[in-house]
Amino acid sequence: MRWTLEVVSVPVSDIDRAKAFYVDGLGFHVDHDTTAGPVRFAQLTPPGSGCSIVIGMSxxxxxxxxxxxxxxxxxxxxxxxLTARGVEVGEVQYASREGGFRPATAEDDLNNSGFLFLSDPDGNGWAVQQITARP
Incomplete structure (x- = not known):
């Protein structure tokens, strides 16, 4: 049996504001924006991802x-x-083998060790990790 994670619910206070952040800022695609009675929700997918987020149903x-x-x-x-799109994002970080993060340098091999951190308008926290080769 194959098990896949395909949707994660992200709690937001304003669907339109969150949708603008994820679509315009992060480049997610809108799968659908649906109203069912009094409930509105949108499903958004990062480019190339098999997993989507749903906002408005948490x-x-x-x-x-x-x-x-x-x-x-x-x-x-x-x-x-992300910076060009106006997203507030921290500096590129290097996950040290000794533990913790430090600002990345030009000499750092960022495969599996390079990260960015950002938050959506409500404060939901995201990491962006570089993986160019998997073991």
Whole structure:
């Protein structure tokens, strides 16, 4: 049997504001934006991902979801793209083998060790990790 994770619910306070952030800022695609009676929700998918997020259908408090992670093949390019789109994103970080993070240098091999951190307008926390080769 194959098990796949395909949807994660992200708690937001304003669907339109969150949708704009994820679509215009992060480049997610809108799968659908649906109203069913009094409930509105939208499903959004990162480019190339098999897993989507749903906004507008969560029992969690807006901003309470932390540790969501996207993977890219070039974290520096992702940083430049997000910054160009107006997304507030921290500096590229290197996950040290000794533990913890420090600002990345040009000499650092960022495969599996390069990260960015950002939050959506409600404070839900995201990491972006570089994986260019898997063991």
């Amino acid at each position: 029992a969690m408090a807006p901003g309470s979801l932390q540790g969501l992670q996207l993977v890219v093949n070039d974290v520096r390019a992702a940083h430049a793209e």
